[in-house]
Amino acid sequence: MYPNLYYAFHDLFGVDIPLLKLLQTFGFFVAVAFLAAAYVLTSELKRREQLGWLTGVPEKVITGKPVNMTEVLIHGVLGFVLGYKILGLASDWAEASQDLQSYILSSRGNLLGGIALGGFFAYLKYRSAKKQELPKPKEETITIMPHQRVPDFTVMAAVAGLLGAKIFHNLENWGDFVQDPIGSLLSFSGLTFYGGLILASIVIIRYAAKKGINIWHLIDSAAPALMLAYGVGRMGCHFSGDGDWGIYNSGYITDATGKVLSVDPSKFQEVLKANEQFFMRQYGSLEHIPHAAFAKPGGLSFLPDWFFAYGYPHNVINEGIQMAGCTGKYCSVLPIAVYPTALYEIIACLLLFVVLWSLRKKITVPGVIFGVYLIMNGLERFFIEKIRVNTKYDIFGFRPTQAEIISSLMIIGGAALVWYCRKIYKAPKPVA
Known part of the structure; x- marks a missing residue:
């Protein structure tokens, strides 16, 4: 296993780069998952825009505004933190390199380095904003296409997804949370995918509705991206050994x-x-x-x-x-x-991504692709739960896990969504 990228590079390439200890394998694959999903989502949104199924929304923007000192201050603080830690590492490398994570999370650092880099970052931001400043700010109307919102979607998914994943994990492991609430909230492990998916979906759909984006085509576009992101994210679970594995194979x-x-x-x-x-x-x-x-x-x-x-x-x-x-x-x-259930999910989800990607041009009724995604993801997770270790709930004599409950609801909801959309919608025709 590779707890962080230092172990991966040392084992695979025989190189010794202590700074790579800062990069957790799990976090690396999560970042790759977000980037891969953003690329796939952008590509599919552009395709639907070209077909005329999605259109842009005019927005008013103001250019040439005066320098925003709050933004300058934020850049200065960011530079201070980086300088404080980077110069601190350079001056105390012998000790800090033994446990880089603990050093980064500690209060140790170099004050002079922080002040120098903080000032430099603040100056760069001030200079950039000053160049764009006009004697009189101008108001312009521009058309923003749905695919241009993908960076916003990605940031929202990252923040809301992490928060939702933490909330659902701690609800599922309430006893551990009560014993150490701070540690449970701040630990690098302990994330529930469905919690992240649910909260991120709510936040993004609300945002898209406010921006006038067709929700049905948005979620259809997101379906293959979500499946791909799940498969890539599971690579982080498997290759780091984060505890998201199955029951013991007594053979x-x-x-x-x-x-x-x-x-x-x-x-x-x-x-x-x-x-x-x-x-x-x-x-x-x-x-x-x-x-x-x-x-x-x-x-x-x-x-x-x-x-x-x-x-x-x-x-x-x-x-x-x-x-x-x-x-x-x-x-x-x-x-x-x-x-190694995470390994099984990697294989299953990457194959299901290929299936969804191949279906996206054949199924044109809005909402159906996302319904199919819900069914596929729910089935995959429901069956993998049979050999995973998870907290079970006692409900009318049944003892399902949290993921089994949610995956069952996804299967039912997906089937209902496919039926509903096929009943009320006709396949859209491209705009000439």
Whole structure:
């Protein structure tokens, strides 16, 4: 596993770049997911604009306004923070390089560097604004097309998505949140995709409605982008080992070096007792450890064992037992291999993205593509939940997880949306 990009570059290319420790693998893939989704969304919006299904909205803008000192101050503060930390790293590199994350989040830094870079940033912003200033500001009317709003959508999705993902995760793990509310809110782990999707969707749809963008064509355009973003984001979960994995595959164990070994399922209880302290800390008992044995079928012998069971060595949350001969911050491996559910979702969602991308020109009734997306995403997540570890709710004798409840609602809602849209809308014709 690669907790941060330092480990990835060191393992893949044999280079040693300590500064890469600042870049978390999970965060890197989340950023890539947003960029990929923005590109796909922009492309699809442009296509629908060319067909005349989406049109621009005139807006009044004022050019040549006087220098905004608030913006100058914000740039100055940003420069101060960067200078404070960068110069601090340069002057205290020997100690700071041992744990760059802790250093960045601490109050340590270089005051002189902060003041110098802060002043420089403020000057650049002031100079740029002064050049654009006119003796008398002018009011102009310009037409803004929907695809030009994508940067706004991306920022809103990032902020609202992170907030929603945190809220839903803490609701699902209320006991952990109550014990350490500050740590739960500020930790890098603990994000629920559906929470982010729901809140981000609400915020973006409200914004689009205010800007006069056709909501049906917007959500249809977003469907392939959302599926792609989910698949790429899951890469961050898998390659960092953020704990978003499945139940134990009791047909495999991992040795102290992290290698996966196929064993008889009867070995499961023996390994549980050998690592009793770890499992008791996680589950409080050895009686109800979630597991299911599944050995690699003969017809799939070409696939590696870690496709069916993985120990996530060097995982970013330090879950598991100490690895032999390992020193440093990330030296844990799971004693019993788990189903790499994030890997399965990567494959499934990338394939579903291809399906949605190929359907977007064939299905022209507004809203249907998004309905299909809801059904596909709901089905994918519903079935993967069967081998994932999640908090279960007791509802009239049923014990579903939060994701199973939401994914079931997505399937039902998607089917209803397809039926409704096909009933009331006809396929749009391109504007001549």
